[in-house]
Amino acid sequence: MTFALVFFWMNRVCPGVRGVRSTALGFAFGVPCTLLLMLRGDISASVSILIGNLMALLAYSLIYNGVMRFVDGKSRLRLVCVSAAVSLGVVAYYSEVRDDVVPRIVAMTVFSAMLQGMAAYELLKRSRTSVSRGTMLFLGSFMGLYAAFTLERMVETVLRGAPSNYQAANAMQTSTMVATILFLCASGFCFLLMTSNEMITRSREAMELDALSGAFNRRGIEARLTLELARSMRHEQKLSIALVDVDYFKEINDTLGHTRGNAAIREIAAAISKRLRNCDYLGRYGGDEFLVVLPQTSNVEATLVMERLRRATGDLDLPGTPHQLTLSVGVTEAGPEDDVMTLIARADEALYQAKHAGRDCQQTLMPEVTFSGVLGIRGNAERRAAIKKQVRAALHADRGAELAAELGTGMGAGMEGRLGHEDSRTDVA
Numbered sequence: 001m002t003f004a005l006v007f008f009w010m011n012r013v014c015p016g017v018r019g020v021r022s023t024a025l026g027f028a029f030g031v032p033c034t035l036l037l038m039l040r041g042d043i044s045a046s047v048s049i050l051i052g053n054l055m056a057l058l059a060y061s062l063i064y065n066g067v068m069r070f071v072d073g074k075s076r077l078r079l080v081c082v083s084a085a086v087s088l089g090v091v092a093y094y095s096e097v098r099d100d101v102v103p104r105i106v107a108m109t110v111f112s113a114m115l116q117g118m119a120a121y122e123l124l125k126r127s128r129t130s131v132s133r134g135t136m137l138f139l140g141s142f143m144g145l146y147a148a149f150t151l152e153r154m155v156e157t158v159l160r161g162a163p164s165n166y167q168a169a170n171a172m173q174t175s176t177m178v179a180t181i182l183f184l185c186a187s188g189f190c191f192l193l194m195t196s197n198e199m200i201t202r203s204r205e206a207m208e209l210d211a212l213s214g215a216f217n218r219r220g221i222e223a224r225l226t227l228e229l230a231r232s233m234r235h236e237q238k239l240s241i242a243l244v245d246v247d248y249f250k251e252i253n254d255t256l257g258h259t260r261g262n263a264a265i266r267e268i269a270a271a272i273s274k275r276l277r278n279c280d281y282l283g284r285y286g287g288d289e290f291l292v293v294l295p296q297t298s299n300v301e302a303t304l305v306m307e308r309l310r311r312a313t314g315d316l317d318l319p320g321t322p323h324q325l326t327l328s329v330g331v332t333e334a335g336p337e338d339d340v341m342t343l344i345a346r347a348d349e350a351l352y353q354a355k356h357a358g359r360d361c362q363q364t365l366m367p368e369v370t371f372s373g374v375l376g377i378r379g380n381a382e383r384r385a386a387i388k389k390q391v392r393a394a395l396h397a398d399r400g401a402e403l404a405a406e407l408g409t410g411m412g413a414g415m416e417g418r419l420g421h422e423d424s425r426t427d428v429a
Contacts, residue, residue: 003188004028007195014199023066023191029059030184049095050088053108057084063187064115070194071136073122080115087111102158109154113147120144132194139190146183210284212262213269221283221291226340228281228295236371239334240302242292243347244272244309247326247359249288256321264318268325271312275305291344299333299364306331306362326360335367 007024010017033055036048061080068075090107094100123140127133208220216224225241232239246268253261265288272290273282281293292309294302306329313325330351334343350365357363 001027001031003192004031006192010195010199014202016202017070017195017198018072019066019068019070020195021066022062022069026059026062026064026066027188029055029062033059046096049104050092053091053104054088056108057088057111060112060115064119067119067191068122070191070198071122071126071130073126076118083111083114102161105157106154109150113151113154116143116147116150120147130194132197135190135193135197139187139194142183142186142190213265213284215269215273215290216281216283218283218285221281221285221293222340222344224281224283225291225293225343228293229334229338229340229343232295232334232371233336236336237296238298238371240294240297240299241332241334241343241347242294242302242306242362243285243330243344243351244290244292244306245328245351245355246288247328248323251323252321260318260321264321264325267316267318268313271316272309275308275312291347299331299366299370302331302333303362303364310360310362327362328354328359329362330354331362331364333366333370335370337369338367 004024004027007020007027011020011024014020033052036043036052036055039048061084064080065075065077067073087107087110091104094103120140120143123136123143127136127140130136208216208223210217210220215221228239231237246264249261249264252264265284269282269284269290272292276282276292279295283291283293285291292306294305297305310327310329313327316325318325328351330347330349330353332343332346332350338346346365346367350363353363353365354361
């Protein structure tokens, strides 16, 4: 019940996390299921067995659905519903028509083990890309082991028969009860950890997003630039950034009001985002200023990209604007000696030059050395070394051919002399 209340609260606080409500309902249905099974013998068998197992089927299905929704896996709801209906039919027949506990145990065990096995497979498969990798690996492994354990207990029950008293203290009953309690506690705690990590991640992402434009805010875009610059330094890859300013944006706010100005910001951000790659980043750096981060892009390529963005912005149709929307852009490329502040400062200087040049244009300001230049120098050196190697090999090949020719000539002369000497000896004889 505790897990059910916690998950209901988490769903209320952060409704965007998938699977939490379904998991909360699953743990909630587990409470009456446990009570009904514990009251077996004190209440009607139909109520205890049928309703109790129905609650168990619902609990298993809802928890499975919650896990699948959380990991964005394929839930196979049709298979789950059909299997649950078959299991409930077997339980009803062997409790109301023919009283036999073994088929009931087999039906419920196969159903629960199937769901746990499918959930374990999805958890293990998707743990590689999750922020809760360790927790997902543990939960997936534990669910797989518990499914195997319940199947082993099912086989033992089929072979030896069902116990006459489920309340009796013996090794089989005790181990089954302990394993079930451990499974429920581990599942609840692991899912609680995974959803907590997801909520923390979503909160961090929300703190780094600009509510108006939908792009990163200043904090978010600087964090992405820090990561990309570190990657560029580590692998000596090209990296360019651009500071973008909306020309005469204050006139839009003064003429049409802040509502229309906000709409213009949203339209511009959407137009820019549509024309960027998945690996590029866009952030709102100030009121009407944007920062674009372009990994693995030289300043020449960045200039072409920004030209497309300027044309796309100019094509926007915003009724009532006093003039066509235009952009001033400052472009720069990262160098080996740069950090985030120097890189942004150089882009800001390029933007200032663009504004000073009359706006509606872009200017580029470069460092003394870029990774493109370093790679070019290294590539030229490698090409020169390869050419020298080829020339050296060719010279060796030519010298070898000359030696072979000289050797062949010498051997030919020697053979002719030897043959002539033998002929003279023959003539004398």
